Amino acid sequence: MxxxxxxxxxxxxxxxxxxxxxxxxxxxxxxxxxxxxxxxxxxxxxxxxxxxxxxxxxxxxxxxxxxxxxxxxxxxxxxxxxxxxxxxxxxxxxxxxxxxxxxxxxxxxxxxxxxxxxxxxxxxxxxxxxxxxxxxxxxxxxxxxxxxxxxxxxxxxxxxxxxxxxxxxxxxxxxxxxxxxxxxxxxxxxxxxxxxxxxxxxxxxxxVAESVKLLENIYRAVNIALVNELKILFDRMGIDVWEVIEAAKTKPFGFQAFYPGPGLGGHCIPIDPFYLTWKAREYDFHTRFIELAGEINTQVTYYVLEKIIQALNENKTSIKGARILILGVAYKKDVDDMRESPALKLMDLLEKRGALVDYNDPYIPELPETRKYKKKKKSVELTPDNLSLYDCVVITTDHSLYDPDFIAKNSKLIIDTRNLIKSKTYQNVLKA
Structure with missing residues (x-):
């Protein structure tokens, strides 16, 4: 040819x-x-x-x-x-x-x-x-x-x-x-x-080629939903889901590690499954498994929200008027990509409940407008004085540039959704 x-x-x-x-x-x-x-x-x-x-x-x-x-x-x-x-x-x-x-x-x-x-x-x-x-x-x-x-x-x-x-x-x-x-x-x-x-x-x-891409990302979405659900269950049982995953992945066959978080981000995993569920209706088919995974991954952001509210209450602070710092608005570590980032949704939910929310992200100095959110904010510098000003610091992205000990030592209260702070010695850190 x-x-x-x-x-x-x-x-x-x-x-x-x-x-x-x-x-x-x-x-x-x-x-x-x-x-x-x-x-x-x-x-x-x-x-x-x-x-x-x-x-x-x-x-x-x-x-x-x-x-x-x-x-x-x-x-x-x-x-x-x-x-x-x-x-x-x-x-x-x-x-x-x-x-x-x-x-x-x-x-x-x-x-x-x-x-x-x-x-x-x-x-x-x-x-x-x-x-x-x-x-x-x-x-x-x-x-x-x-x-x-x-x-x-x-x-x-x-x-x-x-x-x-x-x-x-x-x-x-x-x-x-x-x-x-x-x-x-x-x-x-x-x-x-x-x-x-x-x-x-x-x-x-x-x-077939179109279906390959959907399978790849639905596979990830479903497995992330599984560990997100286990995170919530194990939290009630007093079990650290991160420790469970680290031990389970030592098995050399039959297991692949997926990790929980504050919700799904990126252009693919939060979106692609819904392309197939929508098309399935044309064939009178209800994709229950896929939709359940989507429901769990959506609700996990609300779980994080409730953990923040509960932790503030225990510190005798109301969510209304509380100063909260979000660490990381990129959807995953070490990138400047914030498409469908769960941090933006969490920020929006907190502000609707009266919280005063700032953010820090070393790769995103200013929040651009997105299809869903139009927030005019600039990244706050991470200094001991700045960290100490906030009633709660929420880790939503585990950038490699973040020093876990520095953050833990200078913050009043931390909600860690990414297991950035692995040391169990800090009493002011709660996993969510």
Whole structure:
């Protein structure tokens, strides 16, 4: 095939739509492999920073951007889609306020591509979604161009598997699952990803590839729900769930450690399961197990809230008017990613009950607006004097930069949801 030959000889031009935590690492890998890459985004701030050789994602340094600029063209001009041979879609797929899939970003992107696409192009969707999105919904939008999938253009799905901040498994080291609308679509898509990843894993259809991503994250969501439920039970029984997990994971087979927290965060695990539960209704199927896990992971934030209120009461302090410091608003340690962070929800719940809430996060100096929350706050400096001002310090993210002894020695009361402070000698620390 002509396109496969262009890919293998690095003559194919690559277009990546959406330059966030998924799209930007892909840009870097394709540029490093010797391809000319066009990066498309509607955010002019991102484009301007990239043109200056600067990164806006913590785990991607400026040099990684400046080094690829000879091969990289960041732009807000989507008409330039007509200049590329392969288009990869990496846009958000959130939930709406009714916890239903919001595929507006994918569908709007499809409409834009349809205006400018040309015969022989490969279009790949990477955004997490329900089975059928690629070969049913997106295909129909793209075919408004007058071109037919599998005949005039190639269509595929390859789920993103990014883990921001993971130094062991970067984009190129993670095997890539690929499903095509047809056998020729699969062949072209596999040839593309073969250029940048350690191994491609071809599957029989786009629906299978879409389901793979959902299974991966539902597996994690369900197991996290299990340990969150056990955390609440063991707390009543006077048992430290963290000690239980550490002992259980010494078993060399049949057990994988998952850890409790203040709720689920990140773009994938809190959201992806609901894409499948929503699609399941079309088949008169109720995904009870998945929905129960979602319910538990949602309620654990309220459990943490109650632990804070109880601990304050025991210190003869009312939640109304209490000064509370949240430590860490990133959804996991050592990243600047706060998508769906449970810390934001906890902050909101505390403020609704009259608490005065500040936060510290070494990677997020100022809270940006999110779809759900619009809080104008700046990170408070961690000093002995500042810590001593708060009635309660709540650890919601266990950043490596946090010194557990320093925090414990200078705080009146601590609610630790991440087991950051492992020493049992501090009487002012409660696990939640």
């Amino acid at each position: 002509k396109l496969i030959n262009k890919i293998k000889t690095k003559q194919a031009k690559i277009g990546i739509i959406g330059l966030g935590y998924v799209g930007l690492p892909l840009v870097i890998e394709f540029c490093k492999a010797g391809f000319q890459v066009y990066g498309f985004d509607i955010d002019e701030r991102k484009i301007n920073l990239l043109l200056e050789g600067k990164s806006y994602i913590k785990h991607i340094n400026n040099s990684s951007i400046s080094e690829i600029l000879p091969n990289f063209t960041p732009t807000t001009d989507f008409s330039r889609i007509s200049e590329v041979d392969c288009v990869i879609i990496c846009v958000p797929t959130p939930l709406n306020k009714y916890r239903e899939p919001d595929l507006s970003y994918v569908f709007n992107t499809g409409e834009v591509i349809a205006k400018y696409m040309k015969k022989g192009q490969l279009i790949v969707l990477e955004s997490t979604t329900y089975p059928g999105t690629t070969d049913e919904d997106l295909r129909k939008i793209l075919e408004k161009s007058g071109l037919k999938a599998g005949v005039d253009f190639y269509l595929a799905y390859s789920p993103e598997r990014e883990d921001p901040g993971n130094k062991e498994f970067s984009t190129s080291k993670i095997p890539k699952v690929v499903g095509g609308f047809s056998s020729s679509c699969l062949e072209v898509a596999k040839a593309l990803y073969d250029q940048i990843v350690v191994r491609t894993v071809p599957v029989s259809s786009t629906k």
